Amino acid sequence: MKSLCFLNSNRVWGGGEKWHHDVVLRFKEAGYPVLAITNHNSDLLRRLSQKELVLYHPRISTLSFLNPVKILTIARLLRQHRVQAIFLNSASDLKLGGIAAKIAGVPQIIYRRGIALPVKDRWLNRWLFQRVLTRIITNSQETRRLLLEQSSVPIPADKIRVIYNGIDLSAWDQQPFSPVYHKIPREVVLGAAGRLSAEKGHTAVLELTRILKERGICCKTLIAGIGPLAEQLQQKVRNLGIEQEVVFLGFVNQIKNFMESIDIFVLPSLYEGAANVILEAMASRKPVAAFDVSSNPELIQHGQTGFLAQSGNMQELAAHVNNLAQHPELQIRFGQQARIRIEEYFTMERVISELAVLI
Incomplete structure (x- = not known):
């Protein structure tokens, strides 16, 4: 070889x-x-x-x-x-x-x-x-x-x-996990994961949390990651008055622990290559809400595995997340369809077979 x-x-x-x-x-x-x-x-x-x-x-x-x-x-x-x-x-x-x-x-x-x-x-x-x-x-x-x-x-x-990136589903499914957060009854848990830097758009997740709170949605937002904007984002949380709704987890070593702790994954990035974290959320049967930018529509099927909002349109993004929050059965259906999409198009076996052709 x-x-x-x-x-x-x-x-x-x-x-x-x-x-x-x-x-x-x-x-x-x-x-x-x-x-x-x-x-x-x-x-x-x-x-x-x-x-x-x-x-x-x-x-x-x-x-x-x-x-x-x-x-x-x-x-x-x-x-x-x-x-x-x-x-x-x-x-x-x-x-x-x-x-x-x-x-x-x-x-x-x-x-x-x-x-x-x-x-x-x-x-x-x-x-x-x-x-x-x-x-x-x-x-x-x-x-x-x-x-x-x-x-x-x-x-x-x-x-x-x-x-495309791929997930090793066999290893993913066999990996044990321990949730990083335990939700309370009737609470909806949102999750965002990625480097705390400008292009990842975490301020949009904070604005989204504020909007949902004002609409009477009982929610908790978990943010996984470290980066140069950590202090700025924490100050933003205080300014928005959402200290009780947002938890900064820092670097999460096992992302499955994070995914198994949330109901809806939110990706607010301004641009992406092809976010592997979207695939990890889908492998965990989580619906994904994101902006319609870069490669997101190649991964997320709007209205089937998640929702895509116009870039920067917070009201549209909040409407989609609110829809998911109000309909747990929709979360389950989207999550199941997301997992099927991973199994069909985004496996590590497929990545290796396509790379082998190149060499």
């Missing part, structure tokens, strides 16, 4: 890190020789260190691609392991790993683009996208469209392959 390498230098855990973690382990289980390159002292390294894997974990920064020693060290490592396909995670990984893989003569250099933003016009980007990369993976049609239509760098359309 072909020898594979996965390079992900992000220090904190997120959707891209979960993708690399799960895919690395699946390919290893399938018998592929796998080399994983992670950052020094990263969350991904800590999780992969518990497995029997070949790991290399140098200190990597966004400027490491300017360090010839690091580039040549990685290139030598790729040659030693006779790597035939490398998967790169972020823009900085593309620069460092792409150059090293080109020097090492790796036949398949694959970049997974998980963010729904166009590529900036830089000479290095032009060289990487046009001369180095053999394949580009996007996790949604919307991300593919942005790359082709809005990027300043011309990107060959035939290089791009859409492979």
Whole structure:
């Protein structure tokens, strides 16, 4: 079997890190020789260190691609392991790993683009996208469209392959869980999970909670995640007078514990690549309410597995969530249909089979 390498230098855990973690382990289980390159002292390294894997974990920064020693060290490592396909995670990984893989003569250099933003016009980007990369993976049609239509760098359309994220349903279902919150009678529990940063739109969840409270809905909003806006969001809660309705959980290590504690999952992001957390909510049979942005409509079937509101329209979003809150039977039906959709289109088995075709 072909020898594979996965390079992900992000220090904190997120959707891209979960993708690399799960895919690395699946390919290893399938018998592929796998080399994983992670950052020094990263969350991904800590999780992969518990497995029997070949790991290399140098200190990597966004400027490491300017360090010839690091580039040549990685290139030598790729040659030693006779790597035939490398998967790169972020823009900085593309620069460092792409150059090293080109020097090492790796036949398949694959970049997974998980963010729904166009590529900036830089000479290095032009060289990487046009001369180095053999394949580009996007996790949604919307991300593919942005790359082709809005990027300043011309990107060959035939290089791009859409492979949606997937859930390992067998592992998910077997994973034990302990709820992070126990609801009281007649209470509706909303949940939002993600990095506490501007693009995730958590202020909309707080506004939504205020609106529901004013409408007499007994609700509790659980927010999972850490990030630079934590203090600002906590102050927003105080300003809105919803201290009793909102709970900041911080980083939740086992997301299933979170999903099994809520009734409705809310994703207020301003843009997304393809939010893995939506799939996790759907795997847990939870209806999802979100804005109609980026790839959300590719995952959520409006009126069947959840609701989509016009971007920024809080009254519309609140109306949809209020509808779900008032009709528990609708929550159950949407949740069941969400699970079926995961089983049909968003499994890890499907991800691995589609990746295997590329290599």
